[in-house]
Amino acid sequence: MPRYSPFMLFRTQPKALPTAAENAESGFQLMVQYQAFNKQLPLMYCILLCNTWILSCNHLESAPHWLTLYIPLLLSLVCLSRLGFWFKTRHQALTPALVQRRMCQTNLLAAPVTLAFAGWAIMLFNYGDTSTRYHIAGYLALTMLCSLLCLMHIRVAAIIVTVIANLSFVILIFTSEQGQSSVLLITINIVIVLSGMMLMLYFYYRDFVQLIQSHIQAETLSRENFALANLDSLTQLPNRRKFFHDLERHCADNSSQQQRFALGILDLDGFKPVNDLYGHGTGDKLLYAVSRRLENICAEQASVARMGGDEFAIIITANMDEAALMDFCTQIGKTLRSPYAINNHMVHISASIGLAIYPDMAQNAHDLYEFADYALYHGKRNTRCDVTLFSSDHRKLIVRDANIEQALRRAVLEQELSVFFQPIIALSSERTVAFEALARWHSSELGIVSPAVFIPIAEQASLISDITLALLAKALQVARSWPEDIRLAFNLSAHDISTRRVVERIMLMLQQSGVDPQRVEFEITETAGLQDLAQIKWCSEQLRQMGCGITLDDFGTGFSSFRQLHELPLTKIKIDRCFIRDIHSNPLSRKIVQSLMTLSCDMQIQCVLEGVENADELQCIQSMGAELAQGYYFSQPVPEVMSHSLLAKQTDTSISENTIQTSENHLGTVDITFKQQG
Ligand code: C2E
Numbered sequence: 001m002p003r004y005s006p007f008m009l010f011r012t013q014p015k016a017l018p019t020a021a022e023n024a025e026s027g028f029q030l031m032v033q034y035q036a037f038n039k040q041l042p043l044m045y046c047i048l049l050c051n052t053w054i055l056s057c058n059h060l061e062s063a064p065h066w067l068t069l070y071i072p073l074l075l076s077l078v079c080l081s082r083l084g085f086w087f088k089t090r091h092q093a094l095t096p097a098l099v100q101r102r103m104c105q106t107n108l109l110a111a112p113v114t115l116a117f118a119g120w121a122i123m124l125f126n127y128g129d130t131s132t133r134y135h136i137a138g139y140l141a142l143t144m145l146c147s148l149l150c151l152m153h154i155r156v157a158a159i160i161v162t163v164i165a166n167l168s169f170v171i172l173i174f175t176s177e178q179g180q181s182s183v184l185l186i187t188i189n190i191v192i193v194l195s196g197m198m199l200m201l202y203f204y205y206r207d208f209v210q211l212i213q214s215h216i217q218a219e220t221l222s223r224e225n226f227a228l229a230n231l232d233s234l235t236q237l238p239n240r241r242k243f244f245h246d247l248e249r250h251c252a253d254n255s256s257q258q259q260r261f262a263l264g265i266l267d268l269d270g271f272k273p274v275n276d277l278y279g280h281g282t283g284d285k286l287l288y289a290v291s292r293r294l295e296n297i298c299a300e301q302a303s304v305a306r307m308g309g310d311e312f313a314i315i316i317t318a319n320m321d322e323a324a325l326m327d328f329c330t331q332i333g334k335t336l337r338s339p340y341a342i343n344n345h346m347v348h349i350s351a352s353i354g355l356a357i358y359p360d361m362a363q364n365a366h367d368l369y370e371f372a373d374y375a376l377y378h379g380k381r382n383t384r385c386d387v388t389l390f391s392s393d394h395r396k397l398i399v400r401d402a403n404i405e406q407a408l409r410r411a412v413l414e415q416e417l418s419v420f421f422q423p424i425i426a427l428s429s430e431r432t433v434a435f436e437a438l439a440r441w442h443s444s445e446l447g448i449v450s451p452a453v454f455i456p457i458a459e460q461a462s463l464i465s466d467i468t469l470a471l472l473a474k475a476l477q478v479a480r481s482w483p484e485d486i487r488l489a490f491n492l493s494a495h496d497i498s499t500r501r502v503v504e505r506i507m508l509m510l511q512q513s514g515v516d517p518q519r520v521e522f523e524i525t526e527t528a529g530l531q532d533l534a535q536i537k538w539c540s541e542q543l544r545q546m547g548c549g550i551t552l553d554d555f556g557t558g559f560s561s562f563r564q565l566h567e568l569p570l571t572k573i574k575i576d577r578c579f580i581r582d583i584h585s586n587p588l589s590r591k592i593v594q595s596l597m598t599l600s601c602d603m604q605i606q607c608v609l610e611g612v613e614n615a616d617e618l619q620c621i622q623s624m625g626a627e628l629a630q631g632y633y634f635s636q637p638v639p640e641v642m643s644h645s646l647l648a649k650q651t652d653t654s655i656s657e658n659t660i661q662t663s664e665n666h667l668g669t670v671d672i673t674f675k676q677q678g
Pocket residue numbers: 422437438439440450451452455468471491492493523525553554577610611612613630631632633637
């Protein structure tokens with residue numbers, strides 16, 4: 001498209017085709033110019049009209065009527081029609097094309113209109129006396145000066161007016177008689193003033209254009225900054241900031257129209273190992289590929305944003321009921337599960353999605369996000385489903401968790417926390433070789449709270465390290481009273497083991513406890529919480545160097561376990577009890593346990609089977625060659641005093657003959673009986 005020069009009447013042929021940005025820039029410049037001129041247009045015509053009629057009145061007696069009445073009437077009609085047009089179109093939306101047209105019209109009209117007024121004034125020059133001639137010179141000078149000022153934003157028109165005005169004065173000079181030298185001098189003065197004005201106008205234009213251009217540059221820059229601030233540079237998706245802005249807007253729009261929409265928070269499972277195994281370059285490409293798949297599947301129905309890391313948010317605006325929503329999200333999960341070919345690797349990942357619906361479940365953007373996020377992490381931790389829809393049960397859990405967190409914050413940990421001990425049995429010798437320390441909390445406000453409930457809450461509320469240190473102090477005190485060959489297994493949260501400060505305090509506590517570090521093994525649960533593997537590795541190496549053992553707890557249920565097996569300085573794995581339950585009747589469980597045992601054997605680390613609840617399970621794992629086991633079949637977790645009784649009883653009693661029967665009642669105290677077998 002040919003480019004229009006904003007200040008020229010005619011099209012100029014560009015050297016090279018202008019870019020879209022250049023076109024937009026020149027269009028904007030024209031608009032600003034036109035608007036500035038348009039504001040002054042009525043003033044210009046009003047002054048023109050008034051001055052014309054005053055001059056006409058001054059010549060009523062000396063000049064013929066066609067010159068003092070009819071021509072001014074005709075000129076007035078032209079002015080009024082221009083004023084009428086201005087009035088009619090003053091609120092019209094302007095486009096660059098329209099502005100271009102209007103400016104061309106103004107430029108085209110400038111010459112005939114100026115010629116008409118100037119010609120009329122020159123014609124009057126032949127009538128009247130010296131004073132009326134002064135009037136004509138003044139009329140021409142002032143009216144042209146005023147028009148020049150009003151037209152200063154349209155350079156071509158301004159030049160036309162000035163040139164015609166100057167020519168008019170030249171004509172006046174030639175038509176003035178010898179004796180009227182003062183008219184001549186005034187005319188020369190006016191020509192000098194108009195020429196000076198022309199020069200000033202030139203400089204004004206230059207500054208005006210520069211001002212507009214710097215304004216455009218600032219606008220462009222701020223637009224670019226705005227886009228950058230709202231875009232995730234890696235995936236080219238809207239970023240977290242844009243997402244929250246859109247979410248707020250959707251809530252505001254929909255609250256007035258009572259429309260529903262859903263929010264999905266999506267988290268990739270297995271992304272971290274891809275990053276660790278193949279490097280960040282592959283990880284970045286994977287995130288980009290995931291983003292494109294998400295964009296494709298969301299299409300018109302939803303909009304997707306990257307929240308950071310491997311987390312995405314999806315605002316689903318299409319009208320769907322709960323079943324359709326679940327189907328849609330399941331479809332997203334399926335799409336993301338297909339393998340990705342990146343840098344000569346076939347990469348496999350999956351996704352978990354938490355969903356919440358507005359306004360059914362939450363009445364504002366903040367709650368909606370929190371609920372979808374809660375559904376995601378609750379689903380990941382508990383049900384391990386691909387898609388979890390926030391429900392009333394989740395709402396109850398949120399209230400419960402908040403109460404527990406508050407109670408934990410107010411609790412006097414040393415008093416309310418205690419430690420129970422569950423024996424770990426060596427199956428070959430049928431003896432207790434270690435005790436696992438298990439936290440018990442008897443809250444003064446809430447009563448007994450299970451560690452399976454309060455530990456994750458303490459982790460999220462960053463209260464876990466205080467709990468860990470309080471429990472470790474108690475557990476070490478008890479361990480000191482056991483025989484030297486009995487070990488202590490102590491659970492550490494992923495948060496503890498990834499914090500240097502906590503690990504250093506644990507090490508100090510161990511040194512000061514008088515318990516040989518070789519007797520202590522720390523159990524780490526392999527959860528999604530084991531994110532900062534490098535830090536966990538460093539911390540567990542510190543503990544290993546002291547002589548402590550490191551056990552990977554609940555093995556087989558968590559995330560990226562093989563990666564952790566490979567990276568961490570492990571001495572033991574604990575196979576989760578879900579594989580031991582009904583192992584005697586479930587060939588698949590047997591196969592899994594067998595392969596995990598073989599794996600631990602190959603890695604030359606020990607293996608504990610936890611959750612043995614009956615003789616059938618015990619028999620089965622014994623036949624498979626298991627060495628260490630733990631479970632209610634041997635003993636429930638018991639308080640300190642009972643740990644001593646258990647150790648005392650085992651000195652000369654075989655486990656197969658005497659199985660210790662314990663039952664942990666709701667107050668956390670334990671009854672122990674010895675059952676004679678056979
Ligand atoms: P865990 O470390 O895997 O501990 C074993 C859990 O399984 C204990 O539950 C134990 O009572 C239970 N258990 C043992 N044998 C059997 C069995 O035969 N059948 C069944 N059904 N359960 C059995 P508990 O004491 O409720 O602890 C639950 C979880 O809470 C622990 O799982 C651990 O992850 C966490 N936890 C407990 N104490 C601590 C602690 O001091 N620090 C940290 N960070 N976490 C702890």
